[in-house]
Structures are given as structure tokens and as C-alpha cells.
Amino acid sequence: MSAAKNFSRPYRRSKDQDTSRPARHRVVIVGGGPVGLSLAADLGVRGVPCVVVDGKAAFGEGSRGICYAKRTLEILDRLGVGERAVEKGVTWQLGKVFRKEELLYQFDLLPEAGHKMPAFVNLQQYYLEQYLYERCQELPAVDLRFQNRCTGVEVVSPELARIRLETPDGPYALEAEYLIACDGSRSLVRQALGLSFAGRVFEDRFLIADVKMPADYPAERWFWFDPPFNPGQSALLHKQPDDIWRIDLQLGWDADPVEERRPERVRPRLEAMLGKERPFELEWISIYTFQCRRLQSFVHGPVIFAGDAAHLVSPFGARGFNSGVQDTDNLAWKLAAILAGRAPAALLATYRIEREAAADENLRHSTRSTDFITPKSHASRVIRDAALSLAAETPFARALVNSGRLSTPTVYDTPLSTPDTASFGGTARLGGPLPDAPLVRPDGRPVWLLNLLGPGFTLLYDGAELPFAVPEGLHVVRIGRDALDEAGLFRERYDAQPGSAWLVRPDQHLCARFRAVEPHAIGAAMRRALGWELPR
Incomplete structure (x- = not known):
């Protein structure tokens, strides 16, 4: 059993528990x-003080989210844990799609060289949680409070939320100018505010199993339609560190969870x-149902939702985490x-504008993947099977096959960007x-462009000297x-x-670019990107 699975998060009493009134953060x-x-x-x-509260005393059971995409790895690298995740994880970029026992085609998610981060890394979620937890402990602005279980939330005013907490030493309360709900698919914050998801729940069930076994399968994503070992259904295989393999098996809606x-x-x-001759041990078992749903709004006064608390997608495509x-x-x-x-x-x-659009994009891809993997009508199944039959020989049919469109970052159509005044390739x-x-x-030392960006x-300027002050x-x-x-x-x-010149936001998204930049243009683009041109 991995040490990370047993990695505990100790309870520490806070001075806020000794005050008569809720402390404000x-x-x-x-x-x-x-x-x-x-x-x-x-x-x-960024030096912004924040308090993290969570009711758990240890990291979650099972590998759960395991596939981390290149863009996510670049974000984690900026936070100081990206290289550690890549070093421990299983790097891959090749996917293969099978029908029965036949290989239909394969795809390469990062065919070009010259990137620091790989296309994907597989890593059990408990490892990443440990790395982030240890990184937060290094940052003086972060106050980690585990075994502090949220029992209630209320919006006191448009600028203030109050949260009630239960601890081993009893209850207490906090107030927050901004309360960020990152408490997952069963979010208590969402329930406390009486909010619900809109979208679809698909009538199918899947088995997830983490299996420990020695195997020489390559580090690739293998997806089967109608495999002989799970006839009429689908299956997925992924490699993880520590000789752990993730296996997903479609069960059907009538399966007893x-x-x-x-x-x-x-x-x-x-x-x-x-094969019965291969020894293996069961590490973790779970049953899940596809969901493609989200909150209508991610911002409710001082309460903001992120992650699974804001949106849910099916796991094929690695779009959740x-x-x-x-x-x-x-x-x-933006908060900073x-x-x-x-x-x-x-x-x-x-x-809201940017991340709700990203959620809609992910929901569209996830819904289309789910509809293709689990057709619910005779007509859709006939079309799906025809595409699979053609995919082995005809490249155009491969574009129709959908075993889960894998996570890609969203390009924001946003009022924060300054429109181009010249064409760029x-x-x-x-x-x-x-x-x-x-x-x-x-001095000859190699460096990656993203590692040169400031917080x-x-x-970015193509030239030895800028002709004006910035x-x-x-x-x-x-x-x-x-x-x-x-x-x-x-x-x-x-x-x-x-x-x-290229102006880059603090989240490494491009917000303006100029063929020949004028002195005033940079300041104007920064003002726009900071929201000063938005309606109040």
C-alpha cells in the first residue's frame, strides 16, 4: 500500500476557535x-492570505482522477509541483481504439517536440493531493485546517458569507469576503444555498477497478468497443505508477451498483x-454513472463555485479534474x-463568462462522447457501428469515432482581450x-518560455531593447x-x-498582441485585461 494513501492531515486548533464572534477572512x-x-x-x-477548511483527516480512497493534461501540468508547474508530478507519474501521448480484438486506429496527442510538459501524465490523485498539501505548507499565506467540517453556509450580505464548522474541539464559525466552494460533486455549500445542477444523467453504469499487477502493457490509452471480455459494452485501460492499472468496464443501466x-x-x-493465469490484487473498486451537468451560475454574491462543485462531466476524456x-x-x-x-x-x-463557457464546452464534448459510447436507440447504435466498421480503413470515419475527446484548454472569447489589429499565424x-x-x-543555459513568465x-517582445518604458x-x-x-x-x-509584442495575463493566457506596439497600447491592454473597461 502506498505511503501517500496513509498520509494524514493533522488537526490543529486555530485561534479563531477562541473568539466570541466569527473571525473574518x-x-x-x-x-x-x-x-x-x-x-x-x-x-x-501571490501572497493572498486564505483559509482552507476540510472535514477529512486523510487523503481520499482510490486513485480517482488520474489523467492530467498538458495544460494542467503547466499550471501545476507554475505552482511548484509540476515537475514532481511528472517524475512520479506515467507519461503517455498515444491512444489506441479497438473494436472487439481489432485495432481500428491510434492517435498521438502531442506529435511535435519542444514542450516542457508531456501530453498527459497518469498519477493517482492521492499523490497529487499530497504534493499540493506539502506545497501549501511552504506558503505562509495559506492556513490549512483539516478535520474542520463544513456544516452550514449562509450569505450574510452581498459582500459577506458565514460558514459554520465542526471540529474535534467543537463548533465555531468564520466569515469570508469570498467563500470558494471546492467541495466536490456532493457540495454541502451548494446544498446550503439551495442550488442544483441542470443537465443530463445518463442511464448507464460503469465499474472502476484499480488493479495491482505486473504487466508489460505499454503506457498508452487503450479503449475497446464490444470487446470479447465485455461483449456489447466498452472498456478502458490506463497505466499508473506502482504497478497499478486503471480498468473501466461498462456494465449497463440494469447493473446493481x-x-x-x-x-x-x-x-x-x-x-x-x-486472463486467469495473470495474478492481480484489487486495490479499489467503484461504480459510477455518467453525468453532464452544471450550476446555472458559478458566482452567487460572495460565494464562488469551482471544480466538481460547479460542474460534472463523464470521466472519459479526463475533463473533470x-x-x-x-x-x-x-x-x-482575479481575486488577487x-x-x-x-x-x-x-x-x-x-x-463566470470564461469558465462557464469552458464548462459548456466540456459538457458538449462529454455528452457527445457518452452518446457515442452508450447509444440509447437502435438508429444511433446503427450509425455508431457503421462508423466503427469504416474507421479501420477510412480516415474520415475515425473523426466520427468518439471514445472520449480528451481534455484541451479553452480559448476564451472574452472582453478582457484586446482585438488584433494585424494578422498573426x-x-x-x-x-x-x-x-x-x-x-x-x-549564458547558454536552456530555459522554457513559460518558466520565464512573471506572476x-x-x-514578450521580439527584440533586444524596448523603444519605450513599460x-x-x-x-x-x-x-x-x-x-x-x-x-x-x-x-x-x-x-x-x-x-x-505579446501581452500575457497572470494565468498565462494571451490577451493582446501587436506587430508594432505603441507606448500607450500596452497600458490600455492591461487596463482592459484587468476589467477596468467592463460595465460596473
Whole structure:
């Protein structure tokens, strides 16, 4: 059994428990899972004080979320745990799709070189929680309070929320200018405010099993339609560290979720897949139902929702945890700017605009995947099977096959971006996260572009010297002086020309770019990106 599974989070009494009135904090985060801890770490590296409350005393059971996409890994790298996750995890980029025993086709999620982070890393969630927990302990601004169980939340005013907590020493309460609900799919905060999800619950059940076994299968994503070991259904196989393998088996809607979790029911299913001669141990078993649902609004006065507390998607496509961390990536810098007085409170409205659009994008992909994997009518099954029959020979049919469109970051169509005044090629997109690129420092040391960005706004400039002074607090990276583009990939990905400039938000999304930048244009683009041009 992994040490991370037994990694406890001790209870420590807080001075707030000794006050007669609820202590007030600027930010309180409910939920100490990977989404809540990512938000706490992001605020902590920006020096924003926050309190994290969670009722658990240990990390969650089972591997749960395991597939971390390249963009999420880049965010985790900015927070100080990305390299650790990659080192421990299983790196992969190749996926294979089978029908029965036939390989229909394979796909490469990152065919080009020149990126620090891989396409995907598989890592048990309890490891990532441990890494984020330890990172938060290093940040003085983060106050971790575990075995502090949320028992109630109320909105006191448009600027204040109150939370009731239960601890081993009894109850107490806190007040927060911003209360961030990261407490998962069964969010007590959501229930306390009387909020509910809208969307679809799909009539099908799936078995998840973590299996410990020695196996020489490659580190790839394998997905089967109608495999001989699970006829008429689907299956998925992923490799994890420590000789753990994730297996998903479709069961059908009529499966009894209690009965199907019994080891004596699970073992024969796995033996049919793996062979009776292969020894294995059952590490974790769970049954889940596909859901594609979200809150109508992620912001309710001083209460803000992120991760599974805000939206739920089916697990095929790895869109749950990845979109949750991207929620916090979007939210943290905006809260920091508002609390420091650098941005108006109206900036928070763009968290709704950008992340609700991202949730809708994920829900669309997840719904289409689920409809393809589990067709619910004769006509849809005939169309699905026809696409599968053609996919082995015809590339166009492969685009119709949907075994789970894997997580990709959202390109924001947002009022915070300054529209282009000139055309740009390359892969960098306005509103999207920056593509990474390998660079070289003047002393010959290699460095990655994303690691050169500052915690606030950054201006990338193609040239040795800017011809004018930049706004106070803006970090500048000069391509050609601070770092050299010897591989030519920066020029290719950004369609760079001498004198061009790119303004990057604190979450590493591109918010403005200029072929020939004027002095006033940078300040105006920063004001726009900070929300000063938004309606009050």
C-alpha cells in the first residue's frame, strides 16, 4: 500500500476557535482536495492570505482522477509541483481504439517536440493531493485546517458569507469576503444555498477497478468497443505508477451498483479481460454513472463555485479534474488583483463568462462522447457501428469515432482581450494559453518560455531593447536578449517578427498582441485585461 494513501492531515486548533464572534477572512476555501489545494497554492504564491477548511483527516480512497493534461501540468508547474508530478507519474501521448480484438486506429496527442510538459501524465490523485498539501505548507499565506467540517453556509450580505464548522474541539464559525466552494460533486455549500445542477444523467453504469499487477502493457490509452471480455459494452485501460492499472468496464443501466462492487463479482470480469493465469490484487473498486451537468451560475454574491462543485462531466476524456484546476487558474489571479485594489470587483464577472463557457464546452464534448459510447436507440447504435466498421480503413470515419475527446484548454472569447489589429499565424491564439517553446539564456543555459513568465502580467517582445518604458509592475521578456530562440520554435509558434509584442495575463493566457506596439497600447491592454473597461 502506498505511503501517500496513509498520509494524514493533522488537526490543529486555530485561534479563531477562541473568539466570541466569527473571525473574518478575505478568502475561505471549502474543500481540501486537489482543486481547493490548487486554488490555495495559487493564492499563496501571490501572497493572498486564505483559509482552507476540510472535514477529512486523510487523503481520499482510490486513485480517482488520474489523467492530467498538458495544460494542467503547466499550471501545476507554475505552482511548484509540476515537475514532481511528472517524475512520479506515467507519461503517455498515444491512444489506441479497438473494436472487439481489432485495432481500428491510434492517435498521438502531442506529435511535435519542444514542450516542457508531456501530453498527459497518469498519477493517482492521492499523490497529487499530497504534493499540493506539502506545497501549501511552504506558503505562509495559506492556513490549512483539516478535520474542520463544513456544516452550514449562509450569505450574510452581498459582500459577506458565514460558514459554520465542526471540529474535534467543537463548533465555531468564520466569515469570508469570498467563500470558494471546492467541495466536490456532493457540495454541502451548494446544498446550503439551495442550488442544483441542470443537465443530463445518463442511464448507464460503469465499474472502476484499480488493479495491482505486473504487466508489460505499454503506457498508452487503450479503449475497446464490444470487446470479447465485455461483449456489447466498452472498456478502458490506463497505466499508473506502482504497478497499478486503471480498468473501466461498462456494465449497463440494469447493473446493481451494490452487488457489482463485491470482489467476487469484480474478479471474474477482470479475469476475462486479463486472463486467469495473470495474478492481480484489487486495490479499489467503484461504480459510477455518467453525468453532464452544471450550476446555472458559478458566482452567487460572495460565494464562488469551482471544480466538481460547479460542474460534472463523464470521466472519459479526463475533463473533470483538469477543468477544475483550470477554474482555479482563472480565478486566483482575479481575486488577487481585486483584493489588492489593482482591479475592480467587476473583474469577477469574467470568471463566470470564461469558465462557464469552458464548462459548456466540456459538457458538449462529454455528452457527445457518452452518446457515442452508450447509444440509447437502435438508429444511433446503427450509425455508431457503421462508423466503427469504416474507421479501420477510412480516415474520415475515425473523426466520427468518439471514445472520449480528451481534455484541451479553452480559448476564451472574452472582453478582457484586446482585438488584433494585424494578422498573426502560428499556434498562439488570442485568449488561449501560451504555447511553450525551448529557449536559451545568454549564458547558454536552456530555459522554457513559460518558466520565464512573471506572476503578474508579462510582455514578450521580439527584440533586444524596448523603444519605450513599460507600465509599472509589468514583467518584460526580450526574445533576443533575455532569451534566445535558437530552435526557431518561438518564431514559428508566435509568427514572430522583430518589434512584435505579446501581452500575457497572470494565468498565462494571451490577451493582446501587436506587430508594432505603441507606448500607450500596452497600458490600455492591461487596463482592459484587468476589467477596468467592463460595465460596473
